[in-house]
Amino acid sequence: xxxGLITWNREAWPEEEFRQRIEQIKGAxxxxxxxxxxxxxxxxxxxxxxxxxxxIPYADTGVFVLPIQARxxxxxxxxxxxxxxxxxxxWVDDIICTNNLGRECADYLSLLDVPNPxxxxxxxRSFPYPVARAVEKRLSCHIIDFTDPFEEIRVxxxxxEQSSMSTAADIAxxxxxxxxxxxxxxxxGFDIAAELERAARSKGAEDLFCFIEAxxxxxxxxxxxxKPIFQHASIEIVVEYNGYWARLGRTVVLDASLKALGNxxxxxxxxxxxxxxxxxxxHSFRSxxxxxxxxxxxPAHIQVxxxxxxxxxxxxxxxxxAEVTVRDNMALYLQASTILRGGLRFLRTDTFxxxxxxxxxxxxx
Amino acid sequence: MxxxxxxxxxxxxxxxxVAIQVEHSLDALVIYSSMLRRENLRYFxxxxxxxxxxxxxxxxxxxxxxxxxxxxxxxxxxxVSSIHRIFxxxxxxxxxxxxxxxxxxxMRLGIAGWEYLPFDVAEAITESFPGIELVDVTQLVDVVRxxxxxxxxxxxxxxxxxxxxxxxxxxxxxxxxxxxxxxxxRVEYNIRKFHGEDNFQxxxxxxxxARAMHPxxxxxxxxxxxxxxxxxxxxxxxxxxxxxxxSIGIASPERRMAYDILLNAQQEAxxxxxxxxxxxxxxxxxNDVFRREGFGEYVSExxxxxxGHGIGLYIDEEPLIAEGNNFRLMPGMVIMIxxxxxxxxxxxxxxxxxxxxxxxxxxxxSHSRRDLISIKSSP
Numbered sequence: 092x093x094x095g096l097i098t099w100n101r102e103a104w105p106e107e108e109f110r111q112r113i114e115q116i117k118g119a120x121x122x123x124x125x126x127x128x129x130x131x132x133x134x135x136x137x138x139x140x141x142x143x144x145x146x147i148p149y150a151d152t153g154v155f156v157l158p159i160q161a162r163x164x165x166x167x168x169x170x171x172x173x174x175x176x177x178x179x180x181x182w183v184d185d186i187i188c189t190n191n192l193g194r195e196c197a198d199y200l201s202l203l204d205v206p207n208p209x210x211x212x213x214x215x216r217s218f219p220y221p222v223a224r225a226v227e228k229r230l231s232c233h234i235i236d237f238t239d240p241f242e243e244i245r246v247x248x249x250x251x252e253q254s255s256m257s258t259a260a261d262i263a264x265x266x267x268x269x270x271x272x273x274x275x276x277x278x279x280g281f282d283i284a285a286e287l288e289r290a291a292r293s294k295g296a297e298d299l300f301c302f303i304e305a306x307x308x309x310x311x312x313x314x315x316x317x318k319p320i321f322q323h324a325s326i327e328i329v330v331e332y333n334g335y336w337a338r339l340g341r342t343v344v345l346d347a348s349l350k351a352l353g354n355x356x357x358x359x360x361x362x363x364x365x366x367x368x369x370x371x372x373x374h375s376f377r378s379x380x381x382x383x384x385x386x387x388x389x390p391a392h393i394q395v396x397x398x399x400x401x402x403x404x405x406x407x408x409x410x411x412x413a414e415v416t417v418r419d420n421m422a423l424y425l426q427a428s429t430i431l432r433g434g435l436r437f438l439r440t441d442t443f444x445x446x447x448x449x450x451x452x453x454x455x456x
Numbered sequence: 457m458x459x460x461x462x463x464x465x466x467x468x469x470x471x472x473x474v475a476i477q478v479e480h481s482l483d484a485l486v487i488y489s490s491m492l493r494r495e496n497l498r499y500f501x502x503x504x505x506x507x508x509x510x511x512x513x514x515x516x517x518x519x520x521x522x523x524x525x526x527x528x529x530x531x532x533x534x535x536v537s538s539i540h541r542i543f544x545x546x547x548x549x550x551x552x553x554x555x556x557x558x559x560x561x562x563m564r565l566g567i568a569g570w571e572y573l574p575f576d577v578a579e580a581i582t583e584s585f586p587g588i589e590l591v592d593v594t595q596l597v598d599v600v601r602x603x604x605x606x607x608x609x610x611x612x613x614x615x616x617x618x619x620x621x622x623x624x625x626x627x628x629x630x631x632x633x634x635x636x637x638x639x640x641x642r643v644e645y646n647i648r649k650f651h652g653e654d655n656f657q658x659x660x661x662x663x664x665x666a667r668a669m670h671p672x673x674x675x676x677x678x679x680x681x682x683x684x685x686x687x688x689x690x691x692x693x694x695x696x697x698x699x700x701x702x703s704i705g706i707a708s709p710e711r712r713m714a715y716d717i718l719l720n721a722q723q724e725a726x727x728x729x730x731x732x733x734x735x736x737x738x739x740x741x742x743n744d745v746f747r748r749e750g751f752g753e754y755v756s757e758x759x760x761x762x763x764g765h766g767i768g769l770y771i772d773e774e775p776l777i778a779e780g781n782n783f784r785l786m787p788g789m790v791i792m793i794x795x796x797x798x799x800x801x802x803x804x805x806x807x808x809x810x811x812x813x814x815x816x817x818x819x820x821x822s823h824s825r826r827d828l829i830s831i832k833s834s835p
Contacts, residue, residue: 134491134492135490136491136508149658149671150656170761171757171758172667172757172758172759172761173668173670175667175668176668176670215575216509217490217574218574218575218576219573219574219575220573220574220575220577220579221571221573236575236576281648281651282649285644285645285649286645288641288645289641289645292641293638302506309531310535310536311528311531313506313532314504315648315653316653
């Protein structure tokens with residue numbers, strides 16, 4: 092519920108960076124012959140909206156209307172009395188608060204007076220059907236999915252974006268280190284989450300997710316609960332700073348008598364790091380995932396365009412099968428795991444940025 | 457823990473869905489879950505997704521099924537859900553219609569979660585089932601949840617206890633120099649310690665010119681400041697909320713006067729609320745206090761969001777407590793009563809508590825002190 096409570100200040104992000112992003116997107120719109128693009132975001136899936144507006148509707152929704160030849164306008168379902176706060180976070184100076192996004196977007200687009208307009212929407216995976224339908228009906232057009240061209244641009248991270256991700260990663264690392272010293276058999280998932288919340292937020296994290304798989308539970312990584320943990324725990328934390336996320340996951344052996352388990356974990360980690368070291372721009376997801384699976388004889392999952400979204404990135408569902416080529420300055424997270432006899436699982440998750448043709452791990456403990 | 461069979465409550469919930477389908481000539485109903493709005497899915501399936509895009513499919517004739525975005529979610533759902541047929545669409549929404557077809561082929565499909573139904577999911581369904589009619593039934597389904605069972609009320613009470621405990625700790629640790637985000641760090645820590653699964657907290661610290669609450673910033677609490685905040689823990693799915701105002705140092709007479717107006721408005725509404733009253737009536741009781749005191753112009757949307765709202769599996773449920781909303785209160789509903797308002801005397805101030813509508817009146821479910829607390833300022 093609280094997700095998306097950002098505290099960033101627009102002064103820390105120059106308006107010029109957003110102008111450049113908008114111009115890049117407009118270039119792609121021209122190539123596709125679009126007259127306007129509607130970019131949606133809500134408290135939980137806000138990466139595309141935030142990329143152009145520096146705005147995340149913390150408990151509501153918003154649509155940024157970007158016409159090729161007119162002034163862009165941001166519509167949000169937040170109340171007007173929040174306007175003073177909006178003005179501290181976004182460079183967009185034309186903001187309309189409304190409880191009917193579809194009607195407002197359609198009204199604004201109809202003012203453009205373009206015959207047979209071509210209107211794009213981003214991202215298709217969350218763009219609300221009622222908004223799309225209102226626009227289609229009013230303008231007699233068919234909304235075009237513009238997600239891929241848009242996110243192709245967004246996946247390459249600027250220095251400033253990389254810096255925010257690195258800070259998020261630093262907070263995740265420090266918080267996790269602090270946690271490890273407090274892990275004892277009998278600790279509960281809620282205790283772990285409490286320590287992480289306190290540590291990460293005290294360091295300025297805007298938000299935090301924590302997932303735990305304990306003592307070989309069959310349901311995989313889950314939300315923390317009150318059940319005591321005795322043997323081992325796989326803990327994944329996702330930390331947000333300045334709107335950008337970093338993800339870190341490790342398996343920790345709590346029971347000192349399980350020495351063999353600890354040795355296995357070491358071997359697993361070595362294999363993981365060797366594999367990671369071989370990755371270069373030009374590799375495809377398919378080859379990366381195949382190599383991981385081969386080495387660990389277990390599932391591997393890679394996600395590109397980590398950054399502004401805590402959940403799904405650009406290629407979330409093209410993972411294992413896609414021939415998507417990774418490029419310099421893309422931010423990724425890699426989650427790999429292997430299941431041992433008895434159902435115990437080793438997990439390793441890291442966030443890294445492909446920098447100067449090499450993976451730069453930002454979550455190395 | 458996974459239920460082995462549907463209990464009475466769960467069966468009653470599903471029966472209400474069937475009634476909606478019959479009444480509105482629907483041959484199937486989908487409950488779509490975005491990450492922002494998961495409450496209906498949790499209510500009808502016992503599954504709390506951690507990835508966006510899960511949906512439950514209820515054909516009028518036939519077994520319901522749960523359709524989740526990823527195989528990892530399938531494992532999680534299988535361990536807790538009362539729905540036994542669970543499929544993964546493996547991240548490709550084009551697989552959703554095929555999975556729906558395994559259960560039933562719909563022609564008139566009700567959608568709960570309409571506002572957040574993604575364009576690509578709607579397209580996949582409408583293209584796969586030519587001639588299908590999609591109908592927004594969100595409000596009808598939301599209303600099913602509005603009257604709480606004893607078990608639900610006990611969870612809301614537990615969430616209110618967590619809010620009380622977190623607030624009590626906060627009062628003891630507030631001091632000038634603390635940053636807004638450090639306040640939230642402390643509250644979040646305590647909420648997890650007390651087994652709260654989530655929390656929604658916004659706040660504002662200012663010398664008295666805040667217009668609304670917002671996410672925490674780096675601002676440092678200073679002598680003479682006013683802190684306003686709402687703490688909203690979630691326990692086993694259910695939210696409770698308290699809204700409180702705290703003065704750093706001795707409050708000025710203007711600040712006290714403003715707060716007294718809010719507190720009187722809230723108390724009058726708590727004293728007079730009863731079943732059969734409308735949401736509008738509850739709002740008017742509060743607004744009339746402002747009018748009586750000469751602040752009638754500050755009861756508009758420009759200065760306040762509303763005088764409360766329902767609360768339960770979602771933090772901000774029907775009905776909105778606002779003049780003009782003729783939704784009638786029923787025993788078993790839980791509503792927030794919060795006359796949170798900007799007044800020129802002292803800026804934005806808040807006081808709010810969850811109130812259970814009983815057979816005869818209203819029962820406040822939280823127990824934190826409601827006076828304008830003054831924290832000792834720096835020596």
